[in-house]
Amino acid sequence: MSEVEELVLLATAMSSDDAYGFNVKKSIQEESSRSLSLATVHAALYRLEKKGYLRSRLGGATNERGGRRKRLYTITSSGLQALRARLAGRTRMWGVVQRMYPVGGPA
């Protein structure tokens, strides 16, 4: 799982009831101030679905989209598991770093 995929997967899991291309892109931009192109997000979603981390269905046409339906993604259990494993590793590493440089200590 690449870093972009990880971000996309996180963002999808975050807004579980309305996760689709443009929305995912928007929340990544808001939360991490990383600007990904729609196409990049779309490709990542496609790859994640192929890996079995996401599930999708078509639905929710709105006026802003010119009446076109969205592809709505929800995270699968294996997606959650992969995310957990990934973040667990990071959190452990971050714990070590935090202990070496406590807040207010020498930096």
Add this chain to the structure above:
Amino acid sequence: MYRRIPQIAFNLLHWFADSEWIEEIEGDLEEQYAAHRDRWGERLARLFIWKDTLLFLRPYLRRRNHQKERVYGPIMFKHYLKSASRSLSKGKLYSVLNIAGLTIGITCFILIGRYIQYELSYDHFFENADRIHRLAQQQPGNSFLGSDYAAITPAPLARTISDEYPEVLSSTTVDDATDLLVAGDRTFLEVGLSADNSFLDVFSYPIQEGNPNTMLAEPRSIVLTAPLAVKLFPNMDPMGMTVHLQSDDDYTVTGIIDEPPPQSHLQFSYITSIISSEDYRESLDNWDSSSWWTYFVLSDGHAGSSFQAKMPALLDKYRPPLEDVESDMRQRLIVQRLVDIHLYSNFNFEISANGDIKYIYLFGGIGIIILLLACINYTNLAVARSVRRSREVGLRKVVGARRTQVITQFMTESFLFAAISIALSVVFVSALLPVFGVFVERDLSVNSADVLSLGLPLLAVLILVGVIGGGYPSLFVSKLKPAQMLKGSTNVLFSRGRGRRTLVIGQIAVSIVLVVGSLVIFRQLRYVQNAETGFDREHIVTVRMQDQELRLSPRIIQDELLKHPNIIRATSLSSLPTNISSRTSTRGKDLSGASKSIRIYQASVGYDYFDVFDMSIVMGSKFTRAMRADTASAVILNEAAMSALGWDSIENKYVTRYRNPDLPVVGVVKNFNQHSLHREIEPLMLVLSEAYTRTVSVKITSRNIPDTIAYIEDVFSRFSPYPFQYEFLDDAYDRLYKNEIKLGQSVLYFTLLALFIAALGLFGLAAYSAEQRVKEIGIRKAVGASVSSVVLLLSRELGRIIVVAFIVSAPVAYILASRWLDDFAYRIEIGPGTFIVTLAAIVTVAWLSVSYQAIRAARANPVDALKHE
């Protein structure tokens, strides 16, 4: 307002991505666009959305169905073939019309293609064909028969370029010759060449016997082509044998070479060593007289054009121009590629009559147009017929056929039609090729090796016809929505008939141009044939005197000829009045000593010249027996010469040529066309001098012509060993217009074919349109329409089409025909009559092809049409 996203961007996406993805991506892009617009404004948003769209062009979005189609491919193809052959046998009339039209078109195309291929192949057979060149020249101002270009050059030129320029690998001087070859008791009149010893270095004719390095080195050497060697010396070894040339001397055979192939501008059956010619030996240092052809080979990497640039310096060195000659009036040497000579060179004094690239373009154009007409027919009929098949297509679509599959199906069908037509065409072509070959005077027969090389062009024709013919109908039909088609709302199809109508208009427009073209050509030819040229062309027989002794005393044979009661008059002459090709400078003088020099055509004639050709003398008298004829003694000028010299009487007038004695002007002949009607009448002088005459012309009566000819032959064979050849003056006259007559015939044939194809197409269209409107007609009749009003209704559309086609094509036809006529100094004018006749012909053909269907539809019982409703 949403839809401000550039539509092209979406189109790109549609084309690129599988439809599965389109909706969600477009939606996202739409939202993205709105977000961009709120932040950056309309213009930048448009720009950004382009970037966002382009980034989507990633492989995973490509269509996914390739694999599926590959699996079903062969099965579907079999199915397409099957449904194609079904529809072929279902609509018999339609199939026959289609195949007939296509077959005619393809047959024409192949025949013309073969002719063009033949013409383009001239002189390519030499190993180094692309490096062989010829030198020709232009002498500005020294115009002869309307052109100042000449293919002949001075004798020392070949040797000089070899000496001066290292890139000239070899060069040769060539002269032509026709002679009676005698070996023992065998005699043959043969066309040959005379050439120097480098000839076989330049031209790589395969040598059967003899040493190529010395064959033509010695005087009195002759090289024979293999067929002539067999004719002259059957069952003997010809090498070292003696051949007697009737007008020359005994020659020794020093070599045997292959016969030149027919696709060569150099045609000969023997070559003599040019060093045998006294004329040549004396001219070896003479740069002022041109009568030889100069061929040479350039080494690799040297282009003829850059060699051409060196020629002015060469001329300056060997033939410096007179001080006062303007630079653009100086003699120029012109380098020609050997392979271009046949089609591009039409200078004076060519070694043989060449082809003309104009005709290649013309025939090529006609071939393509006829093929296109046939394709248009196919297209039109197929579209019209698709009305009937709309249900079939609709059903196919409903059960899941993709658009590409419908297109493939219709293309398969058109390829099937094309393939059948090509197969039929090949049969026709093989039958017609010999006939067509006679017509274009070329041996177009194909040997087994060429048959393979024809396969590829045929494949090209198949693809061309298949795609052009099938493309439009398949795109058209496949586009329609299944619901419309199944509902049977066929008027949807017909309201979109504009494309088809345009095609029909194009077809008729082309036919109109062709009809006008043939009419104009034929009217001009009739004008030419009936033209008053100023001399009598009927019942005049001309025989060449090839025997030298005969030429010295032409009176003897004339007296002998006149003993026959049906031979009324006889004269000898240097060239026929139909084409006087000798030109010179002459100076006119009167007693006061005033003089003026003009360029003038000339012919040497005997006493009774004016009586034989029945020319009228407008001033002075004819030649009389009191004047001497064994040497030039008197002249008669034509009116054009009189006005060129500024004379209005012949009293005390003399003309002189170079250093010859003054000749008294004894009369003025009424202007006559001494060349073809392409050219104006120019100054001419007829000199009484039998010594230079080459032919004998006799006026005969119309009684028992074969007997008279036999008598003439008998007399000649007593005086000359040469085979007897004669020609009627009207044939000689027609020969001047040989190209035009050929052109007229071919345009006529093509016109008939084009009309026939157009008629086939109209017939088919009428059939479908009548069928289409069967209910409408039924209702009209039921409420009281008469048969004639219904026929009128059905023909009205056609009338409109013809009018539009006529408006479009008449100016084009007028311009083309005028340009062709501009070649003639004496020509007809294209009046409205031509166009009226054309229109009448087109309307007749169109009406004949449509009327049967229209009348049948109009006369049908309306009950039949309406009872199913």
